[in-house]
Amino acid sequence: MIRIEHLVKSFGPLEVLKDISTEVDSGEVVAIIGPSGSGKSTLLRCINLLEVPTAGHIFVGGIDITSPKCDILKVRQNVGMVFQHFNLFPHKTVMGNLTYAPMKVRGLSKADASKIAMDLLNKVGLAEKADQYPSRLSGGQKQRVAIARALAMEPDVMLFDEPTSALDPEMVKEVLDVMKALVRTGITMAIVTHEMGFAREVANRVLFLDGGYLVEDAPPDVFFSAPKSDRAQQFLEKVL
Numbered sequence: 001m002i003r004i005e006h007l008v009k010s011f012g013p014l015e016v017l018k019d020i021s022t023e024v025d026s027g028e029v030v031a032i033i034g035p036s037g038s039g040k041s042t043l044l045r046c047i048n049l050l051e052v053p054t055a056g057h058i059f060v061g062g063i064d065i066t067s068p069k070c071d072i073l074k075v076r077q078n079v080g081m082v083f084q085h086f087n088l089f090p091h092k093t094v095m096g097n098l099t100y101a102p103m104k105v106r107g108l109s110k111a112d113a114s115k116i117a118m119d120l121l122n123k124v125g126l127a128e129k130a131d132q133y134p135s136r137l138s139g140g141q142k143q144r145v146a147i148a149r150a151l152a153m154e155p156d157v158m159l160f161d162e163p164t165s166a167l168d169p170e171m172v173k174e175v176l177d178v179m180k181a182l183v184r185t186g187i188t189m190a191i192v193t194h195e196m197g198f199a200r201e202v203a204n205r206v207l208f209l210d211g212g213y214l215v216e217d218a219p220p221d222v223f224f225s226a227p228k229s230d231r232a233q234q235f236l237e238k239v240l
């Protein structure tokens with residue numbers, strides 16, 4: 001579903017991703033972990049072109065999204081993203097947040113977009129909040145709306161950039177539970193996370209980045225119990 005070939009990303013003279021190659025199969029769930037500043041968010045953001053790679057290629061569903069001919073809006077339609085700070089539209093209701101892009105970008109009628117939105121709000125347990133504005137919601141509820149909003153575009157791939165980092169501890173579980181339910185639907189997911197227990201439980205693979213290098217790419221049982229590199233061992237000693 002996603003193939004990354006020799007990806008390099010620089011910000012001016014600073015090379016933050018260094019020759020990264022990996023693949024994510026359809027239905028796979030990949031956790032991206034590593035120390036602060038190692039390039040995790042930048043890697044994720046390259047997959048929907050929020051960051052434009054400096055070199056290398058990224059294929060999503062067989063399409064080279066790094067080709068100059070590629071339509072960025074089409075890519076983003078197929079690759080949903082959930083951010084740490086929710087990024088909901090503050091002046092739209094929950095329903096308005098969910099129906100905006102499906103109507104504007106996918107050209108759905110209001111009735112069709114509303115039906116998809118209501119199904120999703122039921123799935124994330126927030127149907128009764130459809131007419132509320134984001135400012136009236138808790139952080140956990142906002143993040144569940146953000147997940148539903150991304151899903152309303154019916155993407156093939158979902159990207160999560162530290163989706164629970166900005167939440168109070170008691171709200172982390174409700175968001176992780178929604179994500180676990182999503183995993184069971186078989187959608188392809190890439191998740192930058194500091195939640196090691198969650199990564200261990202739901203991911204098919206762990207990508208460990210350090211200093212812009214993809215240092216390890218392994219199943220969670222292997223990575224967490226017997227990391228190959230010193231760098232991953234040191235990291236795990238600090239976080240587990």
Ligand SMILES: Nc1ncnc2c1ncn2[C@@H]1O[C@H](COP(=O)(O)OP(=O)(O)OP(=O)(O)O)[C@@H](O)[C@H]1O
Pocket residue numbers: 011014016034035036037038039040041042043
């Ligand atoms: N837009 C930008 N302009 C310049 N430098 C950037 C930009 N975005 C990221 N960087 C730098 O790239 C490096 C990698 O950042 P990135 O946010 O990808 O790391 P991360 O592993 O996600 O970190 P964290 O866990 O702290 O979020 C850092 O040195 C960061 O300062």
